[in-house]
Amino acid sequence: MSYRDGVTLRGMVAALELYFDTVAEQRIKTLWRALTAAGVNNQGEHSHGRHRPHVSLVAAHELDPVAINDALSGLAVPPPIELTFGHVGQFPGGVLWLGPAPTNPLLELHAEVVRRLDAAGVEFWPLYRPGVWVPHCTLSMTARGDAISTGARVAFDVIPLRATLTSAAVADHNREIYVPLTRTRAA
Numbered sequence: 001m002s003y004r005d006g007v008t009l010r011g012m013v014a015a016l017e018l019y020f021d022t023v024a025e026q027r028i029k030t031l032w033r034a035l036t037a038a039g040v041n042n043q044g045e046h047s048h049g050r051h052r053p054h055v056s057l058v059a060a061h062e063l064d065p066v067a068i069n070d071a072l073s074g075l076a077v078p079p080p081i082e083l084t085f086g087h088v089g090q091f092p093g094g095v096l097w098l099g100p101a102p103t104n105p106l107l108e109l110h111a112e113v114v115r116r117l118d119a120a121g122v123e124f125w126p127l128y129r130p131g132v133w134v135p136h137c138t139l140s141m142t143a144r145g146d147a148i149s150t151g152a153r154v155a156f157d158v159i160p161l162r163a164t165l166t167s168a169a170v171a172d173h174n175r176e177i178y179v180p181l182t183r184t185r186a187a
Contacts, residue, residue: 014063014172016113016181017054018078024163028053028098028137031158035139040096040151042140050173055083055100055135055165057113058124065170065179071120075112077181078165081105085161088152089136096143096151097136098159106135106165 019025032044032053043051083100090096100106111130126132143151169180 013059013061013174014170014177015054015056015059016063016068017052017056017169017171018165019052019054019167019169020163021166024161025053027158027161031139031155034154034157035151038150038154040140040147040154041142042151043138050171050178053137054171055106055137056128057110057133057168058117058122058128060124062175063124063170063172064122065177067120067122068117068170069179069181071116071122072113072181075116077113077168078109079105081109081165083163083165085137085163086159088139088155088159089134090143090148090152091134094140094142094144094148095138096140096148096155097138098155098161099134099136100163102135110135 020028029044032042035042036045043053081103083103083106085098085100087099088096089099107130110133114128114130117124139155140147140151167180169178171178
């Protein structure tokens with residue numbers, strides 16, 4: 001499947017993912033189960049079962065966890081950032097998602113991460129550049145036709161959903177890579 005700018009989303013995708021507090025994560029997993037019950041394919045149904053609800057700061061076909069960890073040295077990723085998911089959206093190709101209000105702390109973190117990755121020569125897709133990036137938590141990668149409206153109706157039952165970003169990792173499930181970021185706050 002292709003997405004804007006010719007980026008292929010199927011196959012090998014790696015991301016720098018930000019994870020939520022336990023309560024928010026469980027609420028989104030409950031939403032995934034409700035989508036399954038409504039007949040909408042979703043992130044909770046992948047055969048490997050390793051997906052966690054998250055917001056991706058950057059994504060690419062491949063990401064080097066060591067290079068990312070080095071580039072972000074001394075930066076708290078994520079600092080505790082509170083989000084409120086208040087809308088449901090769709091990207092071309094069947095990507096259904098929950099969208100948070102884009103807070104200044106989230107946008108500032110994203111901009112700083114991008115600045116540091118650029119300085120380190122870490123490449124990622126243009127869709128994740130400031131001014132283009134749309135913060136979101138993916139619900140389904142294959143919602144088409146009636147699944148779009150059904151999925152949106154189910155998702156509207158859980159919003160507004162409050163979450164706090166509490167941890168981060170570089171994840172590439174196709175290559176069985178999951179490397180939590182080890183961060184300490186800069187002095």
